[in-house]
Amino acid sequence: MINIVIQKIKEQRNGIIYYAAGLFGYTWLLISMFPTMQKADMEQLTRSMPEEFMKFFGGDSFMTYSKIEGFLSLEYLGFFFILIITFYVGSSAGSAVAGSIEKRTIDFDLSQPISRTRYALGSFIPGLILSAFLVLFNAFTIWVLCEAYHIDISNKGILAFMVTAIFFIWAIYGIAAFFTSIFKSKLSVVLTTVVLTLGFYLLTSLSNIIDKLKDYNHYSLFYLYNPQKLLLGTTITWNHIAILAAILIVGLVSSIVIFNKKNL
Amino acid sequence: MNIIETKNLTKIYHGTTNKALNKLNLEVIEGEIFGFIGPNGAGKSTTIRLLLDLIRPTAGNAEIFGFDVNKKSLKVRQGIGYLPGEIFLPESMTGIECIHYYSGFKKNIDSAYLNSLLKRFDLNTKKKIREYSKGNKQKLAIVLALMNKSKLLLLDEPTSGLDPMNQQEFYSIILETKKWGATTFFSTHILEEAQKLCDRVGIIKEGKLVKIENIEEFKQKNIREMHLETSDSIPLSHFQIPGIEKVERTTTGYHIITIGPNAEIIKKISHEHITDIKIAEPSLEEIFMHFYK
Numbered sequence: 001m002i003n004i005v006i007q008k009i010k011e012q013r014n015g016i017i018y019y020a021a022g023l024f025g026y027t028w029l030l031i032s033m034f035p036t037m038q039k040a041d042m043e044q045l046t047r048s049m050p051e052e053f054m055k056f057f058g059g060d061s062f063m064t065y066s067k068i069e070g071f072l073s074l075e076y077l078g079f080f081f082i083l084i085i086t087f088y089v090g091s092s093a094g095s096a097v098a099g100s101i102e103k104r105t106i107d108f109d110l111s112q113p114i115s116r117t118r119y120a121l122g123s124f125i126p127g128l129i130l131s132a133f134l135v136l137f138n139a140f141t142i143w144v145l146c147e148a149y150h151i152d153i154s155n156k157g158i159l160a161f162m163v164t165a166i167f168f169i170w171a172i173y174g175i176a177a178f179f180t181s182i183f184k185s186k187l188s189v190v191l192t193t194v195v196l197t198l199g200f201y202l203l204t205s206l207s208n209i210i211d212k213l214k215d216y217n218h219y220s221l222f223y224l225y226n227p228q229k230l231l232l233g234t235t236i237t238w239n240h241i242a243i244l245a246a247i248l249i250v251g252l253v254s255s256i257v258i259f260n261k262k263n264l
Numbered sequence: 265m266n267i268i269e270t271k272n273l274t275k276i277y278h279g280t281t282n283k284a285l286n287k288l289n290l291e292v293i294e295g296e297i298f299g300f301i302g303p304n305g306a307g308k309s310t311t312i313r314l315l316l317d318l319i320r321p322t323a324g325n326a327e328i329f330g331f332d333v334n335k336k337s338l339k340v341r342q343g344i345g346y347l348p349g350e351i352f353l354p355e356s357m358t359g360i361e362c363i364h365y366y367s368g369f370k371k372n373i374d375s376a377y378l379n380s381l382l383k384r385f386d387l388n389t390k391k392k393i394r395e396y397s398k399g400n401k402q403k404l405a406i407v408l409a410l411m412n413k414s415k416l417l418l419l420d421e422p423t424s425g426l427d428p429m430n431q432q433e434f435y436s437i438i439l440e441t442k443k444w445g446a447t448t449f450f451s452t453h454i455l456e457e458a459q460k461l462c463d464r465v466g467i468i469k470e471g472k473l474v475k476i477e478n479i480e481e482f483k484q485k486n487i488r489e490m491h492l493e494t495s496d497s498i499p500l501s502h503f504q505i506p507g508i509e510k511v512e513r514t515t516t517g518y519h520i521i522t523i524g525p526n527a528e529i530i531k532k533i534s535h536e537h538i539t540d541i542k543i544a545e546p547s548l549e550e551i552f553m554h555f556y557k
Contacts, residue, residue: 113342
């Protein structure tokens with residue numbers, strides 16, 4: 001199994017470097033902009049916007065935009081960051097089974113003395129490690145750049161964000177892992193995972209502005225991930241982590257069960 | 265001892281009603297080279313994929329080394345070297361990276377034997393697989409199938425893509441595998457190949473095993489097609505010679521299918537006004553049409 005893990009990491013190495021560089025660049029852009037934004041009359045700016053508009057993107061007061069935690073959450077960590085990593089996660093899980101079926105390398109791989117369970121796990125583990133690395137790298141980037149620009153940010157908040165974001169991304173990985181055993185093309189896995197994540201985000205956003213939909217927010221993964229609260233509140237909600245971990249485990253187990261029964 | 269044993273092995277693919285494989289009962293004995301002959305779509309690759317547990321049977325079962333191929337799949341695959349019909353290897357790897365990657369699944373790789381195979385096939389392992397020609401991919405896949413001296417070799421049309429010289433090298437390598445007691449099960453639609461290598465052949469047609477024959481008996485059949493070029497009209501009664509199975513009038517002469525020794529036939533037709541004779545091995549389809557209905 002270790003040869004699969006090493007090979008998959010090698011295959012994804014370049015992609016991860018590009019993703020990390022992109023995340024670093026965007027984080028740098030936002031953090032370098034923040035001192036200038038702080039000097040501008042943000043209160044006036046946010047007051048001029050419709051209340052629903054701010055709520056849709058997860059912000060509800062001037063406080064959110066005037067602090068680095070709120071600014072980063074609204075502009076980046078709340079959605080854009082998740083979307084970028086979802087593309088990676090969908091692509092990584094997609095290439096694990098569906099991609100190998102599509103490329104037809106799976107026949108030769110599975111003619112080797114390895115169980116389908118170990119083959120699937122060997123293919124999933126690199127994606128889990130590398131997606132966690134992207135979150136860790138980005139959290140570290142935020143901390144370093146805040147230090148560099150003399151912006152106060154809570155270390156405990158970054159830690160709380162980091163832990164929750166990793167499990168959040170892993171939950172999405174679990175969903176993508178489930179799809180990879182069902183579909184026979186990598187693109188289908190990527191698109192379905194991204195559309196589902198967008199759907200979750202839309203549900204949370206709409207439930208923020210439509211009272212009738214408020215109760216449905218619980219069905220969205222984004223209910224379990226609020227970077228602004230995590231960065232400001234500095235505490236990890238362990239119930240949320242447990243639910244996210246359960247989604248990952250259910251996704252992986254169901255994927256392996258389906259894969260074991262699959263005709264290739 | 266039977267290395268492969270199938271009982272009523274049947275496969276109907278999802279969404280179809282045709283039986284890709286219909287109640288296959290087969291026994292392959294330890295140490296033999298067994299050829300599985302049939303035209304395209306006969307069920308050869310389906311059989312091999314079922315034996316490897318890549319697909320599951322609709323009915324029946326198969327055993328390799330005495331173990332059920334589905335229930336003890338891992339144990340079974342520990343003793344198998346497989347060559348797929350179409351080669352799809354990780355394109356981003358170099359040849360040597362690919363060998364190292366697949367070595368990671370297997371125990372007891374014989375490095376000396378591996379190097380000798382690479383040398384015999386004159387394979388450049390430093391190149392990326394995506395830069396390999398079809399023939400070189402085939403050679404690399406053969407090396408991967410053989411490198412750990414498996415007890416059972418499952419080879420799906422192993423010489424497709426190989427040039428004649430490498431085909432000969434492959435034939436000698438397969439015959440040498442008998443030294444370490446390997447059993448070989450290989451599918452082909454090339455009759456000559458089966459005759460060169462096999463101890464026995466199984467003839468499969470439209471998913472059904474038509475016959476299993478000892479290769480010596482098969483060779484003795486000596487099935488040939490002859491084309492007699494003539495502008496004359498020869499009465500059909502002149503072709504009523506023992507050994508002639510079929511006669512057809514063509515635009516340039518006569519097309520004949522014969523079985524057995526041809527000496528008597530040639531002697532008798534030499535009395536006719538014939539300008540040229542072409543003798544060849546008939547196509548597999550032709551053989552099946554006349555002898556394995």
